[in-house]
Amino acid sequence: MYTISEFSKKIGISEYTLRYYEKEGLIEPSRDQHNYRMYGDQDIEWASFVIKLKNTGIELREIKKYTELRKIGDSTISERKELLLNHRVKILAEFEKTKSHLQLLDDKLALYDQMEKEYTN
Numbered sequence: 069m070y071t072i073s074e075f076s077k078k079i080g081i082s083e084y085t086l087r088y089y090e091k092e093g094l095i096e097p098s099r100d101q102h103n104y105r106m107y108g109d110q111d112i113e114w115a116s117f118v119i120k121l122k123n124t125g126i127e128l129r130e131i132k133k134y135t136e137l138r139k140i141g142d143s144t145i146s147e148r149k150e151l152l153l154n155h156r157v158k159i160l161a162e163f164e165k166t167k168s169h170l171q172l173l174d175d176k177l178a179l180y181d182q183m184e185k186e187y188t189n
Contacts, residue, residue, distance in 0.1 A: 072097070075107040079115045086115075092128065094118050094135050125162075126155045 075097075076083045089095045090105075095115055097105040107115075121131055134151055137144035 069098075069100075070107045070111075072105045072107070075105075075111065075115075079112060079119065081115075081119060089115070089118065092132060094131060124155065124159060130155065 070078060072083050072086060076086050079086075081089075086095065090097065095111065095118065097107050097111060100106050118131060118135075121134070122128075130151060134148055137148050137151070
């Protein structure tokens with residue numbers, strides 16, 4: 069078991085963020101006899117997943133919805149899958165937009181490469 073300080077260091081977020089995630093219902097630590105937060109290895113796996121989801125740009129309300137569905141159990145697998153599929157569509161759209169921007173820059177850089185070669189000859 070880990071204290072909040074140990075756990076926050078282990079997963080790479082601040083204690084403040086960890087408390088916020090707890091307040092939002094994303095992470096639920098157990099408590100010891102003195103009511104101190106205690107985290108186990110299963111919490112590391114879940115918290116790491118929450119952080120990775122957050123890093124994908126998914127909205128906090130969607131993570132909360134996913135968390136609530138997860139708490140209900142396996143009967144919500146289809147709903148959780150649908151939530152992730154919807155987010156995947158958003159990420160793919162952003163990826164295509166970014167690829168288009170990158171292509172614009174690559175085309176311009178290729179033109180400048182060609183112009184530099186002509187200029188130096």
